[in-house]
């Protein structure tokens with residue numbers, strides 16, 4: 001299989017971290033070997049697995065700044081068949097230090113290539129901007145998954161994101177494909193959200209996942225328990241949705 | 255009065271833009287003269303007033319790159335006693351171009367100082383990161399308002415934000431004060447959210463606004479209509495909450 005998936009959207013709070021955590025855990029539960037990579041200096045993914053972004057070392061900061069390190073050198077346990085490449089808070093200053101490096105956009109890609117045969121999926125969480133860290137994810141990835149909360153302000157950000165992505169595809173990474181747009185945090189009883197979902201469906205057609213991730217408190221509570229919601233509350237609506245998403249992703253990339 | 259308020263939180267999707275829009279509109283409705291400033295290249299605040307971040311010129315991009323411009327030169331109408339300093343999509347590249355300038359952290363402060371006497375409040379929306387644009391807002395401001403969605407991942411970001419803020423206060427802007435932490439997007443029936451709110455109350459004490467902004471679909475729909483929610487649906491729970499917030503802010507700064 002050997003797929004590298006970037007999960008990105010410069011709009012904040014749309015469920016990027018939650019999707020990386022739970023898609024990763026659900027694919028691992030299906031039997032795949034998965035690595036999730038945290039490229040956000042806030043370290044929400046790292047903290048959701050119980051690691052401390054203020055102490056963890058080595059992290060993706062060292063991975064990006066020290067070309068002799070490979071992804072395998074920084075992995076931590078995340079569950080059965082699931083490993084985590086944690087972020088440290090210093091990742092922010094790493095971004096500035098990388099600006100002067102000629103291979104600044106390819107650091108992550110090079111770090112992953114050495115171990116890619118050991119895993120079926122590498123899934124990368126990104127910060128809410130299109131800076132150098134997110135560009136590293138888009139250069140390293142073969143697939144892009146875009147979570148979009150079903151509301152107007154989140155929807156308006158997708159077109160500019162895709163414009164930047166096609167630029168990266170034309171100039172640096174011709175292999176990058178849109179895996180799909182994922183509706184997230186969808187409230188069950190909101191006419192506005194339903195209208196946004198319809199709009200996404202008519203614009204993205206078969207590029208919109210058939211799975212919609214519902215708004216479900218269990219998703220917000222799970223990180224407190226250091227578990228993916230598919231383990232914390234397996235019978236919740238959101239857990240079922242992420243399991244369906246994992247099926248869709250595995251079928252699409254077979 | 256003449257207050258400059260930065261609304262900031264590097265965590266994405268916590269209600270920064272919604273708070274700037276509605277606090278601004280509610281203070282204008284109370285009779286104050288207000289300017290809201292958009293420093294996010296996504297231009298959510300700009301679009302919420304009906305302006306197009308891909309076409310608007312001059313914008314905060316020109317304001318930051320051309321020191322001879324002052325805030326007054328770029329203002330657009332936003333309603334009675336309410337003006338908008340719109341953002342353009344180029345703001346992102348402006349951030350890189352500013353890096354080399356010696357006065358890069360003070361550009362906004364200098365642009366505002368020329369017109370500060372003409373307005374009672376200047377309220378600044380920031381992107382979901384602590385980059386140079388947000389630093390400009392924190393240097394220009396006398397007050398900081400931090401919106402925090404009442405969930406675990408949003409809560410964990412407040413301490414690192416405050417650490418960066420106190421650094422800016424010590425090194426660059428000794429006048430910067432914490433106006434308050436504002437609980438936002440609070441669902442009425444979630445034990446988790448209620449627990450987070452309690453935690454915020456015990457940590458921030460009188461620095462937590464007594465107003466809590468409820469989760470209310472009207473807030474997500476209002477930007478589609480190019481209106482603040484206090485005008486779009488004045489009898490909604492969220493409109494009432496933002497009116498109460500405006501009272502609290504005006505009382506605190508009298």
Ligand SMILES: Nc1ncnc2c1ncn2[C@@H]1O[C@H](COP(=O)(O)OP(=O)(O)OP(=O)(O)O)[C@@H](O)[C@H]1O
Nearest residue numbers: 012013014015016017018128215216219220266407
């Ligand atoms: N399906 C859901 N139902 C309810 N809450 C959710 C759901 N998905 C995510 N959340 C909560 O909403 C908040 C935003 O989600 P998350 O942090 O995953 O978004 P993000 O896009 O990674 O944010 P950022 O842009 O800050 O990185 C989190 O507190 C999360 O726990």
Ligand SMILES: Nc1ncnc2c1ncn2[C@@H]1O[C@H](COP(=O)(O)OP(=O)(O)OP(=O)(O)O)[C@@H](O)[C@H]1O
Nearest residue numbers: 012153266267268269270271272382469470473474
């Ligand atoms: N009280 C509320 N109830 C329901 N929805 C809300 C509320 N406040 C904001 N929203 C919606 O939630 C989303 C996030 O809010 P908003 O865009 O204001 O956050 P932000 O912090 O500015 O995000 P970003 O980090 O991307 O700049 C928006 O779609 C907004 O319409």
Ligand SMILES: [Mg+2]
Nearest residue numbers: 016017040044
């Ligand atoms: Mg995240």
Ligand SMILES: [Mg+2]
Nearest residue numbers: 270271294298
């Ligand atoms: Mg915003």
